[in-house]
Amino acid sequence: MSQPVESPQGAQRKLESVVKSIRDYGENPSAFLAVNEGNEHFEGSGQGFITYRRAGGYFIQFGGVFAPKEQQRTLLDEFGRYARSQRRKIVGIQLQQTDVELFAAAGFTVNQVGSSYSVHLPEFTLRGTRFMKLRNKISRAKRSGLEVRELPYDEDVRNRIGEIDRHWLRSKGKHVKEIEFLVGQMGGPAQEYRRLFVGLIEDRPVAYISYSPAYGSRPGWLHDLSRRLPDVMPGVMEAINAAAIERFTEERAEWLHFGFTPFTGLDPECEVPGNSALTGKFMRLLAQKGGSVYPAATQLAYKEKWGPHSVLPEYLAFQGGASFGAIWQVLRVTKSI
Template sequence: MTATTTETTTHDRILDAIRRHTASENPSSFLALNSGNSVFTVPGADGAVVYRRTGRWAVQFGGPFAAEEDYGTLLNAFRAHVRGEGLNLVGVQLQRTDAERYAGRGFTVNQVGASWAVSLDGFTLRGTKFMQLRNKISRAHRNGLTIHEADAADVGEAIATIDRAWLGSKGGAQQLEFLVGQIGGAAQAHRRLFVGTIDGAPVAYISYSPVYGSRAGWMHDLSRRIPEGSPGLMEAINAHAVEVFRTEGVEWLHFGFTPFTGLDAAHELDGHSAAFQWLMHALWAEGAALYPAQTQLSYKQKWAPDVTIPEYVAFDGPQASLPGFAHIFRACNAF
């Protein structure tokens, strides 16, 4: 058996794979199309593995996007390929079905966080539980916010202006990659972009990526705002997008993966690392410097998600690896 790799994403093959092979129900699967990813395939096998190499690690995104009969073939071949290259393997954002398969092959698998989804069937912001959310949205509109869906090619300068302001407010932080969406490139035609302006000046945007599978819909993905902007900018843009989606008959809005959130002992698999489980809880409580999980979750919970989807990390070996975990963040350009 011969395996092949490419240094950049093979767009059409990956798009076809994530559309057709939805057994793992990964709501973030569209991120496989991010530029900078590498793709592993096996001749004759229907599907692909997406990953990035950082140092001596291969960081795999999700499980293989593959036909049921070829899932094991791709996973086994990719594992052998990584070992043959003298690398270590860690997989992140595995779904429960992926996690069980990896654990069955001797990986150490732990819950690393969760993603969140809202059913749009009958969704409304009426009622007392959304009172504060409605107030923030109203305030943004009173401050002059207008929202429109835009073609990314037409608002590139506006997006760049918002990005510069947002990153500048983070002390010159780097743009995150890999587990975060992008704007532009070959995949942009499949995304949707909503932009907010006040007095004609761009102040915020949200990019939405398609989600496939039984909870098909859109994922609230990359979002930015100017730091000195009106309260409620992101909430107002998302509320506007929700109404657009509902009129189109979209059934689900996903809020994507947030590490360290939704942790529950009931989600752990046999053979998980107790020490790593403890670390995830510690990072939820005290890890804001690494990732602002509590802030991210607070925003998502404003929309009263109907579904919490546990997500997993898998280390190739009998124990969890702190260097492997660190290389996930390195692949994301977090440090």
């Protein structure tokens, strides 16, 4: 039987409901990624939702449970029953410390999978010897004629930065796919909530960074999708981000989040009682030798150069016990392999 097609009005109401739940209950700085096209949203008997994608025999759940604290366990249990009715198991990815107790109490095996990095904007400064190299890179980019503008993502801009996307993907190699699910998107119904900063040379876009809103106890912006032309000079991305930081600071935003990087900041003290020792060993192996799976070292170097004020562990949760099959499906749904 074919599924009914949702009307544009119905889709807009659904988006507004999801965004409201993220705003009200989304403690995860990356929570806005839940609105990505291709995600599904499970709503139970109460308020809020759970976002997920299907992969093999699993529901890959993203970012925890977006619901009032007192309703989270009920919603998670309802989602578990739905998964069983579909003959699937749940794997939760990019869970926060605040989610760990909830998932562990519901019988999940929980392991640290990486860390997230954030800058507190009222404290942030590029002054001092620590940031001398960063300042120099930004200065060189500006001297080359770089101009940074915040632009609307209209048809003209979409067409102009499309060249960046095409060259960026081509430079990654013939068989490389764009990573999905744990990174944001450009365009679509949720674009109105995002902000786009573009670097231009002689009015030609050469790089851009998209920022998504962040809510919860550390509100601000998430440094999300970023791309540049392969032959652009060093310092362009840093100059774009510095311009965005200046704008956000003027607007009195509290935090700039650089988001989640898997296989980084792994710490035995952050592990949860009842975790899978074998999974922990596998994560540490990926941290050392997993560059071909995910460019964690490159991402970490970029994030650390901004002197993050907060580094928090993030977790992976397995329903019914850890398995390499579940980890494989997480890598598959994110197109990391």
